Amino acid sequence: MDLSGMNKEQLQAVKTTEGPLLVMAGAGSGKTRVLTHRVAYLLDEKQVPSYNILAITFTNKAAREMQERVDKLINEDARKMWISTFHSMCVRILRRDIAYLGYDTSFSILDPLDQQSVVKDILKKRNLDTKQHNPRSILSVISSYKNQLIKPDQAIAEAAGFLDELYSEIYKDYQEILYRNSALDFDDLIMLTIELFEKEEAVLSYYQTRFQYIHVDEYQDTNHAQYRLVKMLAEKYRNICVVGDSDQSIYKFRGADIQNILNFERDYPEATIIKLEENYRSTKMILDAANAVIDNNTERKPKNLRSNKGEGAKIEVNVSQSEREEGHAIVAKVKALSEDYKYGDMAILYRANAQSRAIEDAFVKSSIPYKMVGGTKFYSRMEIKDLMSYLKVIQNPFDDISFERIINTPKRGIGTKTVEKLQAHAEQLNSSIYDAIRDADFLGIPQKTVVKLMSLLDVLDNLKEKSKYMSMTDLVDEVLADTGYLDMLQSDKTLEARSRLENLEEFKTVTKEFDQERPIADDNLFEFLSEMALVSDQDGVDDSSGVTMMTMHASKGLEFKVIFIVGLEEGIFPSKRVMFDDKELEEERRLMYVALTRAMDYLMLSRAESRMLYGRLENNMMSRFLSEIPEELLEKPANQSIFSNNNSSPSFKTGPKKKARIIQTNNDVDFSIGDKVSHKVFGDGIVSQIKGEGDNTELDIVFKTAGPKRLLANYAPLEKR
Numbered sequence: 264m265d266l267s268g269m270n271k272e273q274l275q276a277v278k279t280t281e282g283p284l285l286v287m288a289g290a291g292s293g294k295t296r297v298l299t300h301r302v303a304y305l306l307d308e309k310q311v312p313s314y315n316i317l318a319i320t321f322t323n324k325a326a327r328e329m330q331e332r333v334d335k336l337i338n339e340d341a342r343k344m345w346i347s348t349f350h351s352m353c354v355r356i357l358r359r360d361i362a363y364l365g366y367d368t369s370f371s372i373l374d375p376l377d378q379q380s381v382v383k384d385i386l387k388k389r390n391l392d393t394k395q396h397n398p399r400s401i402l403s404v405i406s407s408y409k410n411q412l413i414k415p416d417q418a419i420a421e422a423a424g425f426l427d428e429l430y431s432e433i434y435k436d437y438q439e440i441l442y443r444n445s446a447l448d449f450d451d452l453i454m455l456t457i458e459l460f461e462k463e464e465a466v467l468s469y470y471q472t473r474f475q476y477i478h479v480d481e482y483q484d485t486n487h488a489q490y491r492l493v494k495m496l497a498e499k500y501r502n503i504c505v506v507g508d509s510d511q512s513i514y515k516f517r518g519a520d521i522q523n524i525l526n527f528e529r530d531y532p533e534a535t536i537i538k539l540e541e542n543y544r545s546t547k548m549i550l551d552a553a554n555a556v557i558d559n560n561t562e563r564k565p566k567n568l569r570s571n572k573g574e575g576a577k578i579e580v581n582v583s584q585s586e587r588e589e590g591h592a593i594v595a596k597v598k599a600l601s602e603d604y605k606y607g608d609m610a611i612l613y614r615a616n617a618q619s620r621a622i623e624d625a626f627v628k629s630s631i632p633y634k635m636v637g638g639t640k641f642y643s644r645m646e647i648k649d650l651m652s653y654l655k656v657i658q659n660p661f662d663d664i665s666f667e668r669i670i671n672t673p674k675r676g677i678g679t680k681t682v683e684k685l686q687a688h689a690e691q692l693n694s695s696i697y698d699a700i701r702d703a704d705f706l707g708i709p710q711k712t713v714v715k716l717m718s719l720l721d722v723l724d725n726l727k728e729k730s731k732y733m734s735m736t737d738l739v740d741e742v743l744a745d746t747g748y749l750d751m752l753q754s755d756k757t758l759e760a761r762s763r764l765e766n767l768e769e770f771k772t773v774t775k776e777f778d779q780e781r782p783i784a785d786d787n788l789f790e791f792l793s794e795m796a797l798v799s800d801q802d803g804v805d806d807s808s809g810v811t812m813m814t815m816h817a818s819k820g821l822e823f824k825v826i827f828i829v830g831l832e833e834g835i836f837p838s839k840r841v842m843f844d845d846k847e848l849e850e851e852r853r854l855m856y857v858a859l860t861r862a863m864d865y866l867m868l869s870r871a872e873s874r875m876l877y878g879r880l881e882n883n884m885m886s887r888f889l890s891e892i893p894e895e896l897l898e899k900p901a902n903q904s905i906f907s908n909n910n911s912s913p914s915f916k917t918g919p920k921k922k923a924r925i926i927q928t929n930n931d932v933d934f935s936i937g938d939k940v941s942h943k944v945f946g947d948g949i950v951s952q953i954k955g956e957g958d959n960t961e962l963d964i965v966f967k968t969a970g971p972k973r974l975l976a977n978y979a980p981l982e983k984r
């Protein structure tokens with residue numbers, strides 16, 4: 264195997280295969296590359312069976328890339344090796360043995376919208392108002408319990424104060440409902456795997472024996488549950504290699520705990536620790552800027568990182584009057600750069616998804632191809648959700664959450680009264696709607712409706728059989744035909760129905776891809792649904808042409824020749840929420856470090872003097888992150904100082920002088936798709952899409968006169984009508 268392309272420290276990391284190993288190093292120093300080569304080295308030189316190797320990556324895309332790179336490095340098919348994300352690894356483990364925990368092996372995985380409807384149901388049952396208790400906030404409380412491996416009973420026992428008590432009770436209800444539905448949310452995948460390992464010694468022992476060599480990328484962003492999982496798996500052989508960079512920890516809001524990487528030496532006192540200090544990705548200019556910025560964080564160990572790529576061009580700064588002008592400035596630059604670079608080599612990074620709209624507008628006008636990353640948007644469209652619900656029910660008949668969605672879609676005369684009766688009976692049986700239907704005759708449901716219910720069951724049972732020998736594409740066709748869904752859309756002559764049909768067609772490109780990769784097998788449907796559920800932030804970045812647009816969070820681990828960072832304004836980035844909180848501010852600064860270090864050759868930093876965002880016009884000061892970059896690294900715009908703003912160069916060292924503006928928030932208002940709303944400036948509209956959570960929740964709203972807009976739920980001047 265050829266290892267000539269590695270430096271001394273990298274080589275040491277590749278060859279230290281026995282015992283715990285920590286590679287702590289800055290961005291672009293080859294950590295991921297070391298992991299890939301190490302896996303190949305184990306297979307090729309050490310003749311370790313691929314079966315005994317586990318590699319955990321942060322995203323599916325990274326997993327695929329690693330698989331490809333390993334395939335290329337050695338000439339053997341290493342398919343038996345587990346290269347996967349935490350979540351998909353856990354799906355595989357649970358799929359085999361979750362029955363020990365009482366769940367059905369054909370369990371479903373809930374998406375965020377499903378989770379919300381479960382919480383809303385609980386609130387309704389408890390006569391609580393969703394305006395007072397935001398389902399998304401409750402879900403984030405539940406998520407943090409799970410990330411810390413706190414079970415409902417423990418949460419209840421330890422709750423202090425009214426809200427704590429209430430939310431821990433809701434957590435318990437939520438978990439019981441999921442159990443009854445044989446449904447898991449994302450955090451369950453990890454928590455239940457650990458529970459399974461704790462409960463069934465033999466299962467844990469099987470995986471401990473199997474995974475003799477364990478690798479984890481982006482270790483700084485593991486949460487407590489993930490940390491526990493890795494520790495359990497590695498206990499037998501202790502051949503565990505983790506790589507990470509504490510300066511790139513950016514997922515605290517999802518429970519990531521930077522201590523995991525800092526405590527590695529404590530957990531494994533015999534660990535070898537290797538530092539990599541050469542950066543192969545970015546020019547010296549770019550790296551100097553990144554190092555200067557991160558140097559402002561106080562809670563960090565300083566480290567050396569030098570560029571191996573030469574000086575490079577200065578970093579360009581763009582200052583625009585407005586967000587629209589910023590969009591056009593980026594487009595102009597993209598056009599100019601396209602002489603030397605492909606569109607696929609360029610990416611635009613922003614803090615919040617909502618910022619993409621202005622940039623997108625400019626791209627659409629100029630017809631430069633672009634792609635957006637991280638949108639689960641397509642999958643939350645009504646018709647796609649419906650189809651997925653059918654597939655989920657076929658796979659897991661106990662999944663009431665999906666069943667309720669399709670029981671009368673298309674309309675087949677099964678009314679809410681009937682559904683309520685079935686629900687009540689299901690609860691009595693401690694079972695599912697699917698089972699309750701079998702007793703429909705005795706529940707006082709009109710005979711006509713009973714017949715309809717029976718024929719629905721018939722259709723679903725038949726489809727279940729078909730799912731065992733059909734390709735996914737064929738199965739989707741059958742589902743749409745047999746359930747009457749296709750008829751419903753085809754007989755509807757509206758434009759909307761036509762676009763729904765197109766979306767369903769588009770869905771089949773996904774199933775076709777899946778079919779190409781897999782021979783028909785009877786667990787196809789399960790595999791397909793798991794893959795769909797685990798679509799991650801970075802899926803959608805591919806090598807095809809087009810400029811990539813994504814949030815800085817989604818860009819982690821990736822690299823592009825050309826990077827634009829937009830919206831470098833106080834209040835946007837760093838965002839308002841964190842401007843006055845030192846800990847949070849340091850997390851934002853790490854995010855800036857991640858963003859800067861994605862660039863290989865060319866970097867542009869951009870800001871607008873005024874910006875319309877979230878329904879408000881703002882004049883923001885230049886981001887402190889921009890002022891933390893030494894001026895000699897910056898190429899300032901012609902005839903303009905980057906400080907040309909009404910406010911002169913701000914100094915933040917002594918703390919912000921400006922008082923926090925009081926922002927109107929809609930914290931108490933909970934929006935749902937389809938809600939009619941009214942906006943101070945844009946007038947009346949309808950919510951068409953909801954993205955993100957907590958303070959970052961964004962609403963896509965189609966306004967009657969102003970057209971489609973994307974707004975931050977908590978900040979836009981919005982009222983429900």
Ligand code: ATP
Pocket residue numbers: 268269270273288289290291292293294295296297508511542543544819820821822860
């Ligand atoms: P991040 O912290 O952003 O995840 P990383 O440390 O994982 O970065 P890699 O993505 O592995 O870094 O490597 C960055 C770039 O440098 C890649 O293009 C990689 O191929 C290249 N690279 C790494 N090591 C070497 C080397 N020894 N010789 C040539 N190129 C290298």
Ligand code: MG
Pocket residue numbers: 294295296820
């Ligand atoms: Mg990496």
